Amino acid sequence: MTTNRNDNALKNELHIDPLSSQNSFQHILEASELPPPGPLYYAARRALWLKSPDNNTPRQISPSASRHKLENLLDTSDAIYSDAVWEGGIHKVWKGLSGGASLKRRLPMNLVIKIVHCAWVRDETWPTGGVAPEPDDMVTEEAQPLPVMPETTLIIDNESR
Numbered sequence: 001m002t003t004n005r006n007d008n009a010l011k012n013e014l015h016i017d018p019l020s021s022q023n024s025f026q027h028i029l030e031a032s033e034l035p036p037p038g039p040l041y042y043a044a045r046r047a048l049w050l051k052s053p054d055n056n057t058p059r060q061i062s063p064s065a066s067r068h069k070l071e072n073l074l075d076t077s078d079a080i081y082s083d084a085v086w087e088g089g090i091h092k093v094w095k096g097l098s099g100g101a102s103l104k105r106r107l108p109m110n111l112v113i114k115i116v117h118c119a120w121v122r123d124e125t126w127p128t129g130g131v132a133p134e135p136d137d138m139v140t141e142e143a144q145p146l147p148v149m150p151e152t153t154l155i156i157d158n159e160s161r
Contacts, residue, residue, distance in 0.1 A: 025049065064105055074114045080121055081128065094119040 025048075034044050063071075069089060079085045093115055097103075120126035 067105065067107060067111075070107070070111055070115070074111060074118075080114065080117050086118055086122065090115055090118050 028048055029045070032044070032048060035041050066089075070093065073079060073085045073088050073090060076082065076085065097112075097115070098119065117126060121128060
């Protein structure tokens with residue numbers, strides 16, 4: 001009976017709302033004055049996308065019982081390949097995520113990656129024993145997003161060409 005209650009807790013961590021962030025960004029775009037289409041438009045949209053809304057500041061919330069269960073399941077050696085871990089609840093979380101559900105509560109990215117890894121091993125998207133190569137295109141800390149530039153007029157002098 002405890003397993004069933006824990007499985008329901010895992011299932012309740014997910015809810016269907018695939019367009020919530022898209023709708024929120026659409027509202028931000030509609031409320032903004034953007035330059036005409038072109039590089040400045042792209043830079044302005046990018047800056048809006050990267051800006052964290054004031055009302056979306058993450059709150060520190062203590063981890064839920066279902067998150068603890070996920071962490072315990074995935075913290076064992078060879079958890080990625082374990083059928084007991086998969087049947088212990090990981091498959092339900094994966095089914096929700098792959099079906100378009102979004103999380104009701106935040107999960108650390110390393111936990112989500114382990115869930116995806118478990119699923120990919122099972123459906124043979126990821127080869128058993130496969131290791132990801134080291135990235136060669138890491139963004140350095142010095143890299144900064146492009147600043148939003150005020151609207152300017154570009155004048156091209158065709159005679160000088």
